[in-house]
Amino acid sequence: MADDKQIVEEGVGDIAFRHIRDDIVAGILQPGIKLKLDALKTQYGASVSTLREILNRLASEHLVVAEGQRGFEVAPATADNLREVADLRLLLESHAIRLSLQTGDLDWEGRVVAAHHKLSVVEAQLLAGEIDRTAQWVRYDFAFHNALISACGSRTLLDLHASVFDRFIRYHMLAASFRGSAVMDDHRALFELAMRRDVGGIVDKLTGHIRSGVDYVLSTGRI
Structure with missing residues (x-):
C-alpha cells in the first residue's frame, strides 16, 4: 500500500509540476506573486511536501525564487x-x-x-x-x-x-x-x-x- 501511495503521489506531482510551470510561463502566475503552499495545494491538488519539491525544481530553472524561511515567489520579470x-x-x-x-x-x-x-x-x-x-x-x-x-x-x-x-x-x-x-x-x-x-x-x-x-x-x- 505504501508503494502504491508513493506511485500515485509521484504521478500527481508530475502533473502538478507541469501545470504550475505552464502557468508561470503563460503568465497566469504573475511575476513576484507569493506561492503559498496551502493555496497551491487546493489549486493544483498536490501535497505540501510535493509542492515544496516542485517549487525547488522550478527555482533551479529560475522560474521561481526561494526566499529561505519566507517561502517562494514567481521569479520577477526585468x-x-x-x-x-x-x-x-x-x-x-x-x-x-x-x-x-x-x-x-x-x-x-x-x-x-x-x-x-x-x-x-x-x-x-x-x-x-x-x-x-x-x-x-x-x-x-x-x-x-x-x-x-x-x-x-x-x-x-x-x-x-x-x-x-x-x-x-x-x-x-x-x-x-x-x-x-x-x-x-x-x-x-x-x-x-x-x-x-x-x-x-x-x-x-x-x-x-x-x-x-x-x-x-x-x-x-x-x-
Missing part, C-alpha cells in the same frame, strides 16, 4: 533578465543549429517542414485577427525551433534549450501580443536557410530574430 535569457538562448540555439545543419538527414528535414507548415498556418490566422490562437502559436513556435535543432545529437543540449526557451517565451506571454508579419517572415527565412544548409546565414538570421524579439517585448512597456 529587462536585464530578458536580455540575459536571450543571450543564453542564442548561445545554445546557435550551437545546436550548426550541429543539426551539418548532420540532419531526410527525417530531420521532414520534421522541419512539418513544424514550419503548422507554425505558418497559425501565424496567418493570428495576422487575420484570430488572437485566441496565441497559446497555440507558442507551442508551434517552440516545435519549429526545436525541429531545427533536433539533429544536434545531444539530449542535454535539447533539454537546456527547452528550459531557456520557455523562460524567453514567458516574456512574450507577459507582453500579451503577437509580433506580426515580421516574425512570420523570420520563420520563413529560417526554414529556407535550413533547407539550404546555410549555417552562416541561419545563425545570422537567428541572431536578428531573437534580438528583435527582445526589442519588441520591451517596446510594449509591459516589462
